[in-house]
Amino acid sequence: MTEPAKLICATCGQANRVPAAKLSAGPICGTCGAKLVDAKVAALDPTTHAKLVKGHGLPVIVDYWAPWCGPCRQMAPEFAKAAQGFGGKVRFAKIDTQDHPGVSQKLNIRGIPLLILYQNGREVARLTGSRPAAEITGFIRSNARVPA
Numbered sequence: 001m002t003e004p005a006k007l008i009c010a011t012c013g014q015a016n017r018v019p020a021a022k023l024s025a026g027p028i029c030g031t032c033g034a035k036l037v038d039a040k041v042a043a044l045d046p047t048t049h050a051k052l053v054k055g056h057g058l059p060v061i062v063d064y065w066a067p068w069c070g071p072c073r074q075m076a077p078e079f080a081k082a083a084q085g086f087g088g089k090v091r092f093a094k095i096d097t098q099d100h101p102g103v104s105q106k107l108n109i110r111g112i113p114l115l116i117l118y119q120n121g122r123e124v125a126r127l128t129g130s131r132p133a134a135e136i137t138g139f140i141r142s143n144a145r146v147p148a
Contacts, residue, residue: 005057009034010042010093013051023088023147037088041080044095046103053118056091059144060118061136063094064109071130072113079115081133082140089147090140119144 004017007027011034018027018036027036037058044052044062053060063079065072076094083092097104097112107116115127117140125143127136140146 006055007036007058008048008052008056009036010044010048010052010091013048015051015055018057026088037091039084039086039088040092041083042091042093044093046095046100049093049095049100049103052091052093053116053123054121056118058089058091059124059140059146060091060093061140062116062118063092064097064104064107064112064114064116065094066096066098066112068098069112075113075130078131078133079136082136085133085137086140086146090144115139117143 004019005023007016007018009016009029009032012029012032014029014031016027016030016036023037028034029036053062079092095103097109111128113130115136117124125139127139
């Protein structure tokens with residue numbers, strides 16, 4: 001029997017236990033009602049960021065960006081396209097490093113855009129620079145265990 005997945009709500013930060021068989025059924029947060037598994041990019045604040053990357057049961061990829069960064073704005077639609085391709089099997093999120101500089105300092109981020117892939121509460125890999133969706137997808141598939 002497969003253990004339930006622990007999914008962190010990207011909206012409110014609440015931990016939710018979801019049976020593995022129900023992951024494809026579109027589970028929602030028991031606290032705020034937001035979708036726990038979807039193919040959209042979630043905007044994070046520092047508190048939710050910390051909870052999501054440490055405790056989410058699926059791989060998490062975070063785009064560290066800023067609104068003044070041209071390459072960041074150029075990559076945003078490609079990142080969203082890559083998220084659609086995984087159909088909720090990988091959690092895609094972004095955090096604005098201009099609004100939340102403490103996150104950049106804590107993670108030793110020297111340049112943006114930067115993608116960091118997390119799995120099982122740990123950083124797995126980093127990818128710097130603006131990338132097309134196909135490269136983002138390849139990066140995730142080669143560095144994370146993505147559920148079938």
